[in-house]
Amino acid sequence: MTGYWQPLWRDLQVAFDQAAFWPHLAWKTVRLTYVRSLLGPFWITLTLGLQIGALSFLLAALLDTSSTLITPWVTLGLILWTFITSSLSESTSLIRVQSPYFFDRETSVSGFVAALLLRQSILLGHHAVLWLLVAVVFGIAPSALWLLALAALPVLILTLFGLCLCLCVLTTRFRDLQRLVDLVLMAGFFLTPVLWRQHDLINHDFIATWNPLTHLLAIIRAPLLGDPMPLHSLTISLVVAALALLAGALTLNTCRRNLISWI
Amino acid sequence: MPEIVLDRVSLDYPLLGAGDKSLRALMANALRAAGQPTRTRRGGVVRALRNITLTAGPGDRIALIGPNGAGKSSLLRLLAGIFRPSAGAARLTGQIGTLFDIGYGMEGDLSGYDFALDRGLFKGMDRATLLQALPEIRRFSGLGGFFEQPLRTYSDGMRVRLAFAVSTVITPDILLIDEIFGAGDQHFFEPACDRILDKIGRSGITVFSTHWLELADRFCNRAIWLEAGQLRYDGPVAEVFSAYRDQCPHA
Numbered sequence: 001m002t003g004y005w006q007p008l009w010r011d012l013q014v015a016f017d018q019a020a021f022w023p024h025l026a027w028k029t030v031r032l033t034y035v036r037s038l039l040g041p042f043w044i045t046l047t048l049g050l051q052i053g054a055l056s057f058l059l060a061a062l063l064d065t066s067s068t069l070i071t072p073w074v075t076l077g078l079i080l081w082t083f084i085t086s087s088l089s090e091s092t093s094l095i096r097v098q099s100p101y102f103f104d105r106e107t108s109v110s111g112f113v114a115a116l117l118l119r120q121s122i123l124l125g126h127h128a129v130l131w132l133l134v135a136v137v138f139g140i141a142p143s144a145l146w147l148l149a150l151a152a153l154p155v156l157i158l159t160l161f162g163l164c165l166c167l168c169v170l171t172t173r174f175r176d177l178q179r180l181v182d183l184v185l186m187a188g189f190f191l192t193p194v195l196w197r198q199h200d201l202i203n204h205d206f207i208a209t210w211n212p213l214t215h216l217l218a219i220i221r222a223p224l225l226g227d228p229m230p231l232h233s234l235t236i237s238l239v240v241a242a243l244a245l246l247a248g249a250l251t252l253n254t255c256r257r258n259l260i261s262w263i
Numbered sequence: 264m265p266e267i268v269l270d271r272v273s274l275d276y277p278l279l280g281a282g283d284k285s286l287r288a289l290m291a292n293a294l295r296a297a298g299q300p301t302r303t304r305r306g307g308v309v310r311a312l313r314n315i316t317l318t319a320g321p322g323d324r325i326a327l328i329g330p331n332g333a334g335k336s337s338l339l340r341l342l343a344g345i346f347r348p349s350a351g352a353a354r355l356t357g358q359i360g361t362l363f364d365i366g367y368g369m370e371g372d373l374s375g376y377d378f379a380l381d382r383g384l385f386k387g388m389d390r391a392t393l394l395q396a397l398p399e400i401r402r403f404s405g406l407g408g409f410f411e412q413p414l415r416t417y418s419d420g421m422r423v424r425l426a427f428a429v430s431t432v433i434t435p436d437i438l439l440i441d442e443i444f445g446a447g448d449q450h451f452f453e454p455a456c457d458r459i460l461d462k463i464g465r466s467g468i469t470v471f472s473t474h475w476l477e478l479a480d481r482f483c484n485r486a487i488w489l490e491a492g493q494l495r496y497d498g499p500v501a502e503v504f505s506a507y508r509d510q511c512p513h514a
Contacts, residue, residue, distance in 0.1 A: 017387050018384070018385060018387050020384045020388070020389055020390045021381075021384040021385045021387075024380060024381065024384050025381075028373075028377070028381060032370060032372055032373070035372045036372070100364055100367030100368065101367065101368070101385065102345070103340070103345060103363065103364060104361060104363050104364050104367060104385075105343055105344075105345065105359075105361045105363075105385070105386065105387075106343055106344035106345055106359075107385070173279075257347050258277065260345055260346060261276045261277055261346065262277070262279065
């Protein structure tokens with residue numbers, strides 16, 4: 001295939017040629033964190049658990065609500081937020097970290113991004129233990145709605161795939177962008193309903209309404225908490241995912257030719 | 264039928280200094296563009312290869328020689344598809360295999376077995392074929408029981424042998440090798456060359472950059488001398504090497 005999309009097409013083709021490598025890379029990195037460590041990645045889970053415990057306690061006191069209400073909300077918020085930020089922030093150094101691979105043969109940016117997201121999804125699976133724990137403690141029974149949340153997860157992953165593609169390419173060219181991303185993610189943590197809920201904002205709920213992350217979180221969090229799927233958020237999330245993928249495709253397609261010489 | 268056709272190929276690297284890398288510099292330039300002449304540093308490039316035309320076909324075993332910075336590695340990476348020509352056209356037919364960097368991906372906690380999987384899958388093998396080839400990799404690398412031990416217990420020589428054994432399990436039509444044999448690995452060079460000949464047979468193409476003329480002499484049947492990114496001499500090994508030795512007596 002030639003024409004405008006040739007560079008992207010080629011990148012995907014090579015990813016397909018190396019299809020067996022990507023899952024291997026994702027698992028290898030997870031497995032290496034288990035070497036000579038009893039808990040491995042569960043150390044991150046433990047850290048996250050402590051954070052959840054402390055913040056839930058604090059927020060229940062601050063907002064004057066019961067911890068039965070706030071803890072499940074905060075748990076899901078922090079687990080998903082960790083998934084989002086670690087993926088995005090890891091993508092900003094992806095190509096530089098993996099540069100020896102890029103210099104050894106013609107390889108694929110989309111493949112490396114897929115491996116990154118698979119690895120982060122495996123870690124998300126580790127963190128999900130916290131949610132199960134909270135569900136047991138607060139008597140939240142699993143329901144069919146949980147499957148809906150699982151079905152909504154790919155929408156978030158596809159959005160991240162598009163964004164990570166953009167970021168890993170652009171940060172290779174502009175290193176400052178890496179700092180900028182960290183900055184935006186930090187601000188995003190406070191401006192996104194991760195810890196607080198939209199109705200906690202009196203008169204200022206536009207901060208949440210206009211934030212795409214609100215909706216990406218909502219389509220997974222609502223069903224897990226036993227609420228129906230918010231269709232409005234689902235529509236927005238699907239549009240956001242499509243836009244992110246388009247942006248990623250365009251960026252990679254435009255920059256693929258020169259990318260390696262930017263490393 | 265493997266084939267390499269380069270038609271007036273040039274390769275430029277952009278020169279990105281600290282200033283160019285920053286977004287601030289670009290934005291500052293964009294703002295400045297409104298009123299004053301810009302101070303862009305665009306066009307700062309290093310021309311690594313100039314106007315190279317060559318063809319290679321089945322049975323060619325090419326030694327790529329030239330002083331440091333002549334463009335040997337750039338040419339090999341261009342042939343591998345890592346870099347695209349900035350001008351001209353490159354057409355390669357056949358599956359490409361590379362032996363460029365030996366040591367990457369060798370995390371100390373991985374075993375030789377893990378590494379073999381990692382490298383083999385990256386080179387594009389499917390899992391089943393690779394698993395079948397593992398005993399052969401273990402044998403050729405001569406690691407014995409070390410194959411199951413972490414890489415941090417390996418000597419440099421063991422690492423090279425392992426990486427070489429894995430990388431040559433695939434049988435490409437075109438094999439590109441970039442100076443992987445240091446002077447310390449003389450014992451390994453002989454079996455390594457046999458293995459390359461065995462794998463590529465007489466029908467493939469091998470391109471092989473080296474400073475080590477005596478060994479290249481035994482292994483190759485054609486030589487290409489690069490200098491400052493240009494093709495200086497392309498011909499039979501003996502001819503090119505003697506011209507090269509006249510020019511650079513230290514080689």
